[in-house]
Amino acid sequence: MASISEHDTQQDRQGFRPSMLINDTRYRGLTFQFIALMLIILAFAWLGANLMSNLAAAGLDISFGFLDEPAGYDIAFSMIDYTSQSSHLRAAIVGVLNTLLVAFMGCVTATIIGVTAGVLRLSKNWLIARLMSAYVEAFRNVPVLIWILIIGAVVTISGANPRAFLGEEAESNLFLGMFAFTNRGLYAPAVEIGPGALIVLIALIAGIAGAIAWRWYVKHTLFSSGKLLPGWPMWLILLAPPILAYFLFQGAIGLSMPDTMANRFNIQGGTLVGKPLIALWLALSVYTGAFIAENVRAGILSVSKGQTEAAAALGLRPRRVMNLVVLPQALRVIVPPLISQYLNLTKNSSLAIAVGYADITATLGGITLNQTGRAIECILMLMLFYLIISLAISGVMNVYNSTVALKER
């Protein structure tokens, strides 16, 4: 159908008639759009007017001044300095960081779980395939909130009480003298940076760089001289330098062990990965993992049998077929839904408060909202935050999609 044209020169010499507003393809669209715009503006005006009169009636106003006031509450887990005297804004930032942290960790593990389960679900091993199907179906068909609650409870009962580790005659000892898994979270040594730390760090980076270089070199020799070198030296190159450096520069990186003597309630010192974080992280990972497993499976199945056959007919071995032909193609199918699963995971992390994790919904949209009563402001900011995240993620997705899009005629 025709639309408004730019080149039009001679079609319309006759004058304008009102009926053309509906009958003429050039004006029809404008008419409809105008009506739609008016309706939208009216709707917003109506909502706005209601808001104003309601606020006026209740003697309230919209202001973000409360963000500067001291929050007054403590947050158990924060990645930046925070005390109850910090402002509501800072509390919100703590929440943002916590959301991002759990979302990031969740995405990483969910991917690992999902890819493993998805691949295993296609395996020829009947039992494994069935188990993986059971896992996928169980998690996909039960609400995430119930899973978060159940997994929160599981984590709570499966850890020991930290008191069991405390005192002179403790009932349990730290695992390797360093780790304790309790119902309050995982106690682990904290890293303390000593004088030689930089060197160890450099060695670590060198190891990584070396490993990458080895992979490149393997490929290069294959391409240049047709010799295929083994892959295992990569691990040697990766691990040797940092380990050597660590032992050569004793005390470069110290570990501060969890202390079981300091206090009658809790293990002190070290780092504590809190139970709420663990529970939420776990719940989101396995839940989203089930969805990712389906995506992975669909992605692999989407590569047509013809591709595998063609590769096999060329003499490629099954593993090479997987790496060179199937995976690169499957990834194009897998990645877009994978990214929207990441988005879902991030959005689902807003249920954090169900296990007591202080994410943005719990701080800004929960405690701050309660304490200040600034519902409109808080929820507006909350939505804005999630909106920004999701726009950012879908931006990344669009970029990815356009870079990997198969070239077509």
Next chain:
Amino acid sequence: ATLDDVQERGTLNCGVTTGLVGFAAPNASGEWEGFDVALCRAVAAAVLGDPTAVEFVPTTGKTRFTALASGEIDMLARNTTWTFSRDNDLGFEFNGINYYDGQGFLVPRDLGVTSAMDLDGATVCVQTGTTTELNLADFFRKNNISYEPVPIETNAEAQQQYLAGACDAYTTDASGLAATRATFEAPGDHVILPEIISKEPLGPLVRHGDNEWGDIVRWTLNALIAAEEYGVTSANVEDMASAAGDSPEVNRLLGTEGNLGEMIGLESDWAVNAISAGGNYGEIFAQNIGEDTPIGLARGLNAQWTDGGLLYAPPFR
């Protein structure tokens, strides 16, 4: 005005908590009961003459204020602490205090803790969205000791965490602690620490700007308190209201003398209805949270001023 709305509607919309045994919770057959619920019923009885004409609207810490501000509920009777900012900044009107509370700590007995000062380094479960969180932060800051807060949404989950040992102590209003402990398998294994770290005057509240309605709620509460003081109970209120007695104060209260009811726009027997709905303050207390109930709260601060408590109803004249 709210009064007209309520009368026209024929029911009172009363905001309560989503479930705190003893204060407001649906029982096994689905009826709401509890200390706060009784106040709602009393107001309904006073206004509509029917204590069952109440629609209970469960609210969370988050939603209670909006529900009230937007007119979804006519009054909020949900152990809400009367604070300066709520009264002024949020634009509400507190209509008195039906329970004088304070925040306390519940700890397992075998922990050997006897004072809140001993809780340095402890993990503390706290229900989010209440003043408790703020008091807790203030208390530890003031005493310069550290703690780990575990924010929890519902009382039931807090209890689960506490019992599973995920936190060393559970803090909320002392009344709530008692109510919670009452549901434990072995309540004796847990102690409520002596420190009360805050003042928590709990009371009903209504929207700013409708003083007539506010007065009705305020004076219904006062009527219940006064009734206890004057010995009017649900058992004898009918008798006493049938004819004017010797106490002019009681007569005015029960409408056999004067026109107090008219002054607040209600029938003259408004207080009679309110009292017969669930009894006077003492009866309500005893029935829902008193020492003979599983909650087992002593009157303490909530005794009549004549008994050394803080309850002091202004005169009915």
Next chain:
Amino acid sequence: MDTTNTVADQPKVDRSQMKVSDEVAVRIENMNKWFGAFHVLRDIDLTVYKGERIVICGPSGSGKSTLIRCINALEEHQKGVIEVDGTRLSSDLKQIDKIRSEVGMCFQHFNLFPHLTILENCTLAPIWVRKTPKKEAEEDAMHFLTKVKIPDQANKYPGQLSGGQQQRVAIARSLCMRPKIMLFDEPTSALDPEMIKEVLDTMIELAEEGMTMLCVTHEMGFARQVANRVIFMDQGQIVEQNEPEEFFQNPKSDRTKLFLSQILGH
């Protein structure tokens, strides 16, 4: 549609150039294959000599594709012997590898790798299977791409090429592995008429160079012109085989007659 005209217009292919040796390239003996309970290939006996150009035809579902896929071990046969260039096909991976690197295959739907450029498609197997250095593999690939007349498309992606071009790339890709035998499974049936010719031309050229070819096709013009044997299959069996002239002019079996009348007649 009749395509005899198509080829007739061309300068005659010089058949004398295409020599057939006495060495056996493929030997199939009493081969049987089942899909589940379905007996697809029944008692197949077939010997292909080096340099032969064999066209296989037959109604749909008669097992033509399955037969040539068995030769390449893309399908497993359950009974009988398949020997390619002296190597007997068994479940031994090494032997399968050996056979696959000697047998090239072109599919109906080309099956180019859409994520790789034309050049990469052609060099992938030489590099990873033959371990040819990349440079060499690329030169080689360009050689064969030139041969199929699309050297200038080397850096495009398959999706950017027409069907005929894609099929020619597929042929070049197989040739890069220097196969001794080429299998074609209806290489032109997914193509538009204009493109059929360019692919057939490429195949004719290949035949002229003496490549041993087994080709499932319904292009009877091609069969007449290039094949030295036409095999007719029906219901999993080889029903008739003969030189093309004889096959087309004097089909012996009734089924063959019926089939030929259908395919040439309309």
Next chain:
Amino acid sequence: MDTTNTVADQPKVDRSQMKVSDEVAVRIENMNKWFGAFHVLRDIDLTVYKGERIVICGPSGSGKSTLIRCINALEEHQKGVIEVDGTRLSSDLKQIDKIRSEVGMCFQHFNLFPHLTILENCTLAPIWVRKTPKKEAEEDAMHFLTKVKIPDQANKYPGQLSGGQQQRVAIARSLCMRPKIMLFDEPTSALDPEMIKEVLDTMIELAEEGMTMLCVTHEMGFARQVANRVIFMDQGQIVEQNEPEEFFQNPKSDRTKLFLSQILGH
């Protein structure tokens, strides 16, 4: 591919029956069209008289489809005049509607509506556009379905028909709107060879009845037999037009010659 044989086998079409009147059916004057910055159609001038059968041919991408889609207002042209049966194409919806109800169109891929039965396909437009009562529309549809020789398929769904049958249904569907002009865009090119004939036959019949037809096709047999004018397009322009005999035997332009050699030659 050459299909002269196909039609040659038929009894000769009686051309004398097909009369061309003096009335103008379609008038295109100095028409230009751009896709973005790409100039697809350049200064097209074409007058079609009632009863004419015009075949348009030309290399792929030369703008044949675009030209006939412009006539039907499926594409908008940016310059020049298109007049169908006296109605000038403008952006006025009423006029577009009028023209579309007078012009029938058949596509390469039939574009039948797969969720409707054959009969429903045919009655849809008469009922909703022409507001014909359903009963009448169905009788009408059966009439045309009989004409294209598939009345017995009326209650099947398009997916259950062969390609040739589908294309004939598509023709019948257009006819149900009693168009004055029929446009065909490569009606046979998506069909298997066996089915081309049945569709061409239908079209020939239509031509014999005096329908004005514009047909993009590469079926040169059809062009020779039916068309009274053949138009050759290249790069968005009409390069040559002539009577079929002349056009095929004495092409004037070099491009035409080249094209004809390609299309008839292989």
Next chain:
Amino acid sequence: MSDTHAQSVAYVRESFVEQQTPPVSETGVVKWLRENLFSSIPYAILTLLSLFVLYQILSGVLPWLLGGNWTASSIRECRELVEGAGGCFAVLTERWNQLLFGFSYPSTEYWRPALAFLLLFVCVAPVLFPDLPSKSLILTLLYPFVAYWLLWGGTIVTPIVGLLGVAAGYVAYRATINRGFALSLLAGVVAAVIVWYLGGFVAEELSGVAALMPVESRDMGGFMLNMILGTVCVSLSLPFGILLALGRQSRLPIIKIICITFIEFIRGVPLITLLFVANVVLAYFLPPGTTFDLILRVIIMITMFASAYIAEVIRGGLAALPRGQYEAADSLGLDYAQAMRLIILPQALKISIPGIVNVAVGLFKDTTLVSIISMFDVVGMIRGPILASTDWNGVYWELYGFAALLFFVTCYGISQYSQWLERKLATDHR
């Protein structure tokens, strides 16, 4: 010809080989085990490992399940009876009605939601199974009215008036359809509204006719609430989703932008924030004095949420249709509304059904989030009244397990159906 091998040429088969049975090589259990469980050493290890995990899980869960108690009246009594081994499933028996219907639905009326639930299956079937005669779609059309009457009670006149309104609207629409789509749509809406308006009085007059005990929305609870929210919101979101999808495909930039903004906004925020809006701020945006039900506000928000997702699914369906369908419709002279209604949407919707079902499943699961805004759906019942009660305080696994099972059965059923449908559509796309 010299270049052929005489001996190999000119072969004609005389006797044809019949179908033979496959060689009886290795069939049976041993072969199955070897192929499916122990085909290689890593696989064998994996098999053993998963057997071990399976054993661990079963040995933990089975005694708990089998040794459970179903009759005790409180957790204390139950704990004594099971002695630590089994689960306290007694909570399910005792609170069964509350879990399913919430705590304030009148207990004498439980048959109503149960019946509505059963009818749901009967009446949705015509939509779900394309093979059923299309006449049975009438059942589906009637269902909302019947279900409304059953669940909310009141006089039957109300739903009948509703139905009459729809019927009147349809008649008016059909009668004027020749005047153009927009006009006839308007006529339909006007007719429906008139009937509803007049019917309102009638319904008030006849409020006693065939009246069921009226039940307030806020008394809906338990799993019933999840079902209500799920079905109502999905059905409502379909038309909105279609409009949004069409809007998003539109060539009119402003309409397109409006639709994209709406869709992307809704999809960008978690449902829980929308529920907060329903619960906490929506009231500020409505005219002073309108207090509408929380459940209604929640339905509005969830419907908005679902429409955005359904719009995306339908957009996929629209995009999957070949352009030829649009062009064929255009060239036959159908206008936009006709082309959409008669040609495009029927096909696009059919393609989209599996996607829509997926959205529906997701949405149904998400209805549990209403528990966070103090509504007593099944999770809300558990987290609120049941766990808070003195009797059952501390029974987590049994309750959450039960809720999980409820959802699993429903959602798994639906998703199996959608897979079945997907396969069916894949094979018989005619």
